[in-house]
Amino acid sequence: xxxxxxxxxxxxxxxxxxxxxxxxxxxxxxxxxxxxAEFGTSRTPLRRVLARLEDEGLVQSIHGVGTIVTDVDIxxxxxxxxxxxxxxxxxxxxxxxxITDQTIQAVRHFHNQSEALKRDPTARAFAQLNMAFFxxxxxLSNNVALRDMSERLYYKTARIWLKSISKMDxxxxxxxxxxxxxxxxxxxxxxxxxxxxxxxRAHISMCVHRLRKS
Amino acid sequence: xxxxxxxxxxxxxxxxxxxxxxxxxxxxxxxxxxxxAEFGTSRTPLRRVLARLEDEGLVQSIHGVGTIVTDVDIxxxxxxxxxxxxxxxxxxxxxxxxITDQTIQAVRHFHNQSEALKRDPTARAFAQLNMAFFxxxxxLSNNVALRDMSERLYYKTARIWLKSISKMDxxxxxxxxxxxxxxxxxxxxxxxxxxxxxxxRAHISMCVHRLRKS
DNA sequence: TAGGATTTGTGCGTATGTATT
DNA sequence: TAATACATACGCACAAATCCT
Numbered sequence: 001x002x003x004x005x006x007x008x009x010x011x012x013x014x015x016x017x018x019x020x021x022x023x024x025x026x027x028x029x030x031x032x033x034x035x036x037a038e039f040g041t042s043r044t045p046l047r048r049v050l051a052r053l054e055d056e057g058l059v060q061s062i063h064g065v066g067t068i069v070t071d072v073d074i075x076x077x078x079x080x081x082x083x084x085x086x087x088x089x090x091x092x093x094x095x096x097x098x099i100t101d102q103t104i105q106a107v108r109h110f111h112n113q114s115e116a117l118k119r120d121p122t123a124r125a126f127a128q129l130n131m132a133f134f135x136x137x138x139x140l141s142n143n144v145a146l147r148d149m150s151e152r153l154y155y156k157t158a159r160i161w162l163k164s165i166s167k168m169d170x171x172x173x174x175x176x177x178x179x180x181x182x183x184x185x186x187x188x189x190x191x192x193x194x195x196x197x198x199x200x201r202a203h204i205s206m207c208v209h210r211l212r213k214s
Numbered sequence: 215x216x217x218x219x220x221x222x223x224x225x226x227x228x229x230x231x232x233x234x235x236x237x238x239x240x241x242x243x244x245x246x247x248x249x250x251a252e253f254g255t256s257r258t259p260l261r262r263v264l265a266r267l268e269d270e271g272l273v274q275s276i277h278g279v280g281t282i283v284t285d286v287d288i289x290x291x292x293x294x295x296x297x298x299x300x301x302x303x304x305x306x307x308x309x310x311x312x313i314t315d316q317t318i319q320a321v322r323h324f325h326n327q328s329e330a331l332k333r334d335p336t337a338r339a340f341a342q343l344n345m346a347f348f349x350x351x352x353x354l355s356n357n358v359a360l361r362d363m364s365e366r367l368y369y370k371t372a373r374i375w376l377k378s379i380s381k382m383d384x385x386x387x388x389x390x391x392x393x394x395x396x397x398x399x400x401x402x403x404x405x406x407x408x409x410x411x412x413x414x415r416a417h418i419s420m421c422v423h424r425l426r427k428s
Numbered sequence: 429t430a431g432g433a434t435t436t437g438t439g440c441g442t443a444t445g446t447a448t449t
Numbered sequence: 450t451a452a453t454a455c456a457t458a459c460g461c462a463c464a465a466a467t468c469c470t
Contacts, residue, residue, distance in 0.1 A: 004277065004458070004459095029435090031434095031435080032435080032436070033435085041459085041460095042459065042460045042461075043436090043459095043460080043461090044458075044459050044460060044461090045458075045459070045460095047436085047437090048265055048458095051262055051265055051266070052265070052266075052269050055266055055269060061435095061436065061437090062435090062436075062466090062467085063218065063435080063436050063437060063465070063466050063467080064434085064435055064436060064437090064465070064466030064467035064468080065434095065435065065436075065466080065467060065468080066434090066435055066436075066467095067435090067436075076358060076359075079308075079309065079356075079357045079358055079359050079360070080359045082308050082309070082357060082359075082360075083304070083308065083357060083359045083360050083363070086300070086304055086308070090297070090300055094293075094296050094297065094300070095293065095296070142293075143293045143296060143297060144290060144293055145290075145293050145294045145296075145297045145367060145370075146293070146296075146297050149297070149363050149366075149367075152363075153359060153363075156359075218437070218438095243456090245456080246456080246457075247456090255438085255439095256438060256439045256440075257438095257439080257440080257457095258437080258438050258439060258440085259437075259438070259439095261457085261458090262437095275456095275457065275458090276445090276446085276456090276457075277444070277445050277446080277456080277457050277458060278444070278445035278446040278447080278455085278456055278457060278458090279445085279446060279447080279455095279456065279457075280446095280455090280456055280457075281456090281457075
């Protein structure tokens with residue numbers, strides 16, 4: 001049996017994933033009692049998790065109504081992306097890591113997975129790989145505050161990104177993603193964390209432009 | 215009677231202030247029952263507030279021990295300051311506000327208050343004015359995500375700053391603060407939000423250098 | 429308009445964990 | 450080592466708010 005904190009994080013992480021992978025699309029009503037039963041606990045610890053999700057803006061609890069997955073308006077999303085671009089670049093200059101074989105191995109792993117995704121592209125698999133690659137990007141800086149803020153902002157808009165991507169040309173988006181990973185791999189094997197961060201920023205910027213057009 | 219959300223924020227805000235003004239210095243044990251009685255509620259809604267403070271790193275609840283105000287190690291604090299400097303500068307470039315008479319009036323108000331502080335400097339009054347001026351700085355950008363992240367990071371280190379300031383030359387620090395406000399006032403009356411942001415960044419940077427020396 | 433069904437918010441007793449004597 | 454005191458974590462019952470018939 002895990003301790004309470006670990007278990008709480010497990011439930012939090014699971015719900016966050018479901019929201020961001022659109023298992024719970026915006027507007028979904030989450031039932032405290034149902035979720036408590038599913039995770040084998042009571043309402044109290046589950047409410048602790050929902051409270052955190054509410055503080056982070058992923059759900060909103062309304063007395064007498066329910067706990068509802070939020071939507072994000074376009075202006076707010078653009079603000080978040082503006083900031084995320086800056087933070088992505090900062091990962092290359094604020095306490096960047098020393099690149100080791102482990103780092104190189106990790107990015108090669110993503111390269112392989114992205115090629116596999118190109119052969120069989122689905123929106124969900126794309127979202128999952130994109131999320132995993134984002135977490136890899138976080139590890140490029142040792143600045144914990146930067147990592148925490150970046151993660152929080154990422155999860156705030158991830159579901160909106162996925163919703164938009166689903167309406168766009170999936171194969172084309174996966175192709176762009178593959179090239180981003182290739183470019184990142186080049187930067188990483190050359191030991192250039194700063195370049196990897198700039199590549200990330202550039203791709204976020206281009207992604208926003210495509211989102212605005214659609 | 216306020217609604218539940220407003221009341222919750224009021225309690226949250228009050229406790230956050232007490233922690234950051236060192237009414238509750240690091241290591242203090244907060245009693246759920248005592249605080250619940252003080253705010254005229256039961257333990258349950260108070261625990262909701264403590265949960266948020268814990269998620270933000272200001273306190274840590276340990277089963278069987280208590281809820282303890284955290285300390286911050288020096289390395290973590292330097293990481294936060296590195297990031298805060300960047301965010302302060304970004305306030306001038308990400309959705310900067312149009313400066314109005316109201317903005318100018320606000321900064322003049324701070325100028326007056328800082329002069330008053332110089333005549334009768336206390337660590338606590340300094341901390342309070344510094345906090346209020348920080349909130350003014352937040353209003354220079356319309357990017358809500360930037361404001362939220364900046365605020366969160368500020369409160370994460372504010373109590374450590376105050377603890378250090380108390381051991382330094384208070385009059386000298388107040389003097390520097392007054393000059394920062396004067397410079398900011400010049401930038402603002404000239405309608406130059408970007409300059410105001412750069413001034414802020416510069417002063418955070420210099421503050422960190424002084425903190426490291428002490 | 430009224431009332432019942434459903435949902436989140438609150439209060440409190442109990443379980444569980446920790447520290448001290 | 451054991452027992453006592455005391456803190457948070459949990460589960461449940463009920464209050465309050467909303468929605469729908």
